[in-house]
């Protein structure tokens with residue numbers, strides 16, 4: 169048995185003080201991150217350089233003493249390993265070659281070949297498993313199939329995921345084949361991260377909120393369920409966090425429907441509602457609005473305390489509702505941590 173606080177919360181224990189980590193805790197709001205990214209050359213070179221990727225993963229642990237470190241990588245590395253072209257346009261974001269039909273899906277590389285591209289990521293995990301303080305939990309991650317598919321179809325981030333919805337509604341067979349390929353790749357990618365030393369894995373479904381009704385069942389719930397079932401077959405004690413962002417009512421019953429040990433909440437739901445409707449099934453993670461890391465002040469402290477209080481009756485991991493933004497003030501993170509730990 170381990171005493172790591174995040175693992176205790178994920179096993180369903182209610183702790184007097186919730187453990188804390190923060191989405192995008194390694195990132196551009198930190199001067200030391202910007203310096204290391206510059207040293208690497210660019211974002212993708214940083215992801216594929218195990219020593220430097222481990223270094224930026226450790227930076228927020230050293231600065232703040234978070235209870236978990238999240239592997240520094242990106243959800244778009246799996247599409248690249250499956251054969252998509254991937255590059256980042258400075259100031260704009262990721263770009264990928266697009267998949268618009270069955271021929272595009274068929275042309276992807278076999279799942280067994282992904283490790284050729286992704287082996288530096290496993291190397292980063294191995295370095296971290298040795299370098300982290302004994303009380304810090306190491307989280308691996310991947311994108312959930314729907315979110316990854318939205319980028320592979322559109323070739324970029326989109327406000328409404330329209331290209332993926334269009335493929336889903338006009339060429340169902342191609343779309344389902346794409347989801348299946350990503351699902352299989354995600355299982356092998358996360359399995360390899362666990363073998364390298366990741367203690368928890370998280371599935372990021374950042375665009376789950378645009379799936380409605382049966383689509384939410386078919387493309388947010390079912391792929392997560394498949395991935396979780398297979399990972400738990402291979403690693404029975406592995407805790408898994410699922411993040412169906414902006415899932416709304418879809419958060420209710422999500423843990424039971426998918427087998428996830430913890431549901432991460434965005435800040436479109438109140439902590440009081442989520443305590444009543446989601447935390448009744450087990451651990452939840454969240455859900456302070458990221459803008460408080462920019463604006464700070466008493467509102468940050470009050471809202472942090474409100475969230476801690478609302479979730480105090482059950483297992484809870486404190487986090488933001490989405491990633492911290494580059495314009496955040498690093499001192500506000502310190503204030504948030506003080507407020508969570510009783511300040």
Ligand code: 1CP
Nearest residue numbers: 191192193194195211238240241242243261325372374491
């Ligand atoms: O300029 C930079 O340095 C790049 C900014 C950046 C960073 C720091 C990107 C580009 N990715 C990352 C790291 C990252 N991405 C992590 C590392 C661990 C940590 O949290 O500290 C993780 C978990 C992700 C996951 C990720 N990448 C998601 C899911 C979570 C979320 O934020 O919703 C998504 C959607 C991506 C795609 C992506 N990568 C980067 C950007 C700017 C984007 C979004 C693009 C878009 O939708 O337009």
